[in-house]
Amino acid sequence: MGRRIDYYDDPHAPKANSLVPSVNVAVENDRGDILMIRRTDNDNWALPGGAIDLGESVTQAAIRETKEETGIDVEIAKLVGIYSDPKHVIHYTSNGEVRQEFTILLKGRVVGGDLRTSNESAEVRWMTYREVEHKRLDDSMRKRIKHALDGSETVVFD
Numbered sequence: 001m002g003r004r005i006d007y008y009d010d011p012h013a014p015k016a017n018s019l020v021p022s023v024n025v026a027v028e029n030d031r032g033d034i035l036m037i038r039r040t041d042n043d044n045w046a047l048p049g050g051a052i053d054l055g056e057s058v059t060q061a062a063i064r065e066t067k068e069e070t071g072i073d074v075e076i077a078k079l080v081g082i083y084s085d086p087k088h089v090i091h092y093t094s095n096g097e098v099r100q101e102f103t104i105l106l107k108g109r110v111v112g113g114d115l116r117t118s119n120e121s122a123e124v125r126w127m128t129y130r131e132v133e134h135k136r137l138d139d140s141m142r143k144r145i146k147h148a149l150d151g152s153e154t155v156v157f158d
Contacts, residue, residue: 027072105148
């Protein structure tokens, strides 16, 4: 399996050769814990999410990706932000793709399901924000989690 390598403002990073709209979903349970996955492609913790497929909406992709990676069914509650900084590129070593970041962050509510892993998630857990702070995450993911949990009604454009 290939690896995912995130670069931010790194002069040695490979040049982007694609732009793929994707989603992340910040989901809290009734105790305020955050739904997190440990990715299989880089071992980092992250919010569930992934690429938006042709023929589906942003909301459909968010619901599908959350279910596929975590086993949890969600409904989408609000838009948190759009992240498209061209200084953030993601290198997928399996095929040489280097994506410019383009992620739409949504907030979701649990409507069902049970935690389970997938081929993209080595581990799936509900975590307190304090636990998340001590996990290995890419800086861009850390920023998204902070924005999702800050309670602001203002949409972030980053």
